[in-house]
Amino acid sequence: MDLFEHQARELFQEHGVLVPRAEVVDSPRAARAAAERLGGRVVVKAQVKTGGRGKAGGVKLAADPAATELTARQLLGMDIKGHTVHRVMVAEPVAVEHEFYVGYVLDRAAGRFMAIVSAEGGMDIEDVAARRPEAVARIAVDPAEGVTEAKAAEIAAAGGLPPETAATIHRLWTVLVAEDALLVEVNPLVLTSDGAIVALDGKVTLDDNARFRQPARGDADDDVARDPLEARAAAAGLNYVKLDGHVGVIGNGAGLVMSTLDVVAGCGARPADFLDIGGGASAQVMADGLSVVLGDPDVRSVLVNVFGGITACDAVADGIVRALDTVTLTKPLVVRLDGNSAARGRAILAELAHPLVHQADTMDGAAARAAELAA
Structure with a gap:
């Protein structure tokens, strides 16, 4: 979860980082x-x-x-x-003598965090990194050891920052660890005319998977700025991401949903969303997911691709029927069911006999049909 600047600076203050x-x-x-x-x-x-x-x-x-x-x-x-x-x-404005860049980011490939620092912070840091990569230092941080005061001094020196920035570099690592963050960035971190080290801006991304450890951060969400469909899906406990296409996609399991997005794209259409109802989803979860996707005005057709395991296909079919009791279906719905109780699920949808509900035997066939109907 990304934070607004004002939320990031509140975390900085709590951990001793100076802000205006x-x-x-x-x-x-x-x-x-x-x-x-x-x-x-x-x-x-x-x-x-x-x-x-x-x-x-x-x-x-x-x-x-x-x-x-x-x-x-x-x-x-x-x-x-x-x-x-x-x-x-x-x-309040600050009299700036020099601008620096300091950030910590998760390096997933290496399985550790990376400190990124530069003595040339400010709005043009991306240009500096592209034109003169040697001006931006990258220092690996072992998560088991973390950033000690000595390590912070090493990071400052590697980036050409003055020694007095080391204390703030150390405190920013404390922010990352204490708040379960994946990214902590200050651009610019400045040296003021009176010798203070102040964070003029801040960017923090918190790990959604650690929310259970951060009950005090429950107010960090912002439903005003959030996409209303994503906010609605989150309230229902659904893993939903709005995309820019026209084929709504619902599946069970992140891997299956990602594969479905690729197959839809391969059929010449663009997915309108990523919605994972999970491995143990109930009929109610299916109904909630379908309601969210059908609420997107960009959606022209919906593809439900489910491989029954813990989630039985007849429960998915029941969820579709339940959703259609409360949501008027005005867009074609293509359903592919396979696995646990697939035959019973197909029979339920056949009994429904809705003119806009189509069934397909394979994922490729279902994606092609959904793309065709969205064209």
């Missing part, structure tokens, strides 16, 4: 009041879960409270890379 004073608001009038409390001259920053805000015009300096109100009015509702700005952060 700031307030998060959702209206121009509230932005003006925040600027008055922060001294008048402020930085107004759009809160969206994507990078490149500065280049997109989502970070602006305001000279006084009146200018802050006007700036907030411009930013609220703005679209940045497909993300709508619902809130802005009003922060």
Whole structure:
């Protein structure tokens, strides 16, 4: 789960990382009041879960409270890379002497974390990494050993950062471990004119699989900024990701769903979603999943591809029938059932005799039919 900048900075504060004073608001009038409390001259920053805000015009300096109100009015509702700005952060400005980049990211291939640091942080860090890769240091971190104070000093030196950044580098590792994060990034980490090391921005991605260990982070979700279908699916406990195609895809098991996406693409169509009902899904889960997918206006046809194991195919068929009791089916539904109780599941759908429900014997045949119906 990605966090907004203001959520990341709250974690930083809890673990001793210095950040500028700031307030998060959702209206121009509230932005003006925040600027008055922060001294008048402020930085107004759009809160969206994507990078490149500065280049997109989502970070602006305001000279006084009146200018802050006007700036907030411009930013609220703005679209940045497909993300709508619902809130802005009003922060006190900082006198910057030098900008650095510091980040920790999970290196899945190596099975450990990687510290990434550069003495040339800021908006152009991607260009620096592309043009002069030697300016960006990458240091492996053994998760069993972690980042000690000595290791933090080694990381700072490898990136050409001054020794006084080591304490913050160490604290950022504490953030990653304590919060079960997969990514912790500060760009820029700055040296101020009075010698302080301050995180001017922050990006944190938390591990969804560790939520049970982080009950206090339950309020980190943001259903306002979240895709409504993804929020609805999450509320039903479904693994759903919205995609940009027209064939809705439902399957049981991540591997089967991924394979189904590939087969649909191979038939010349684009999947509209990834929805995994899981290995032990009930009829109710199937009904919930179908309801979510049919709620997507981009979907032109739906493909249900289930291999019965723990989830018996007759339970899947019952779920489809139950969903059609509450959802009006206006789009073709192609169903492929195989495995445990497949014959009984097919019979249930045959008895339903719905004109928009089609059955197929193979995954390839089902995908081809769904692609044809979506064309």
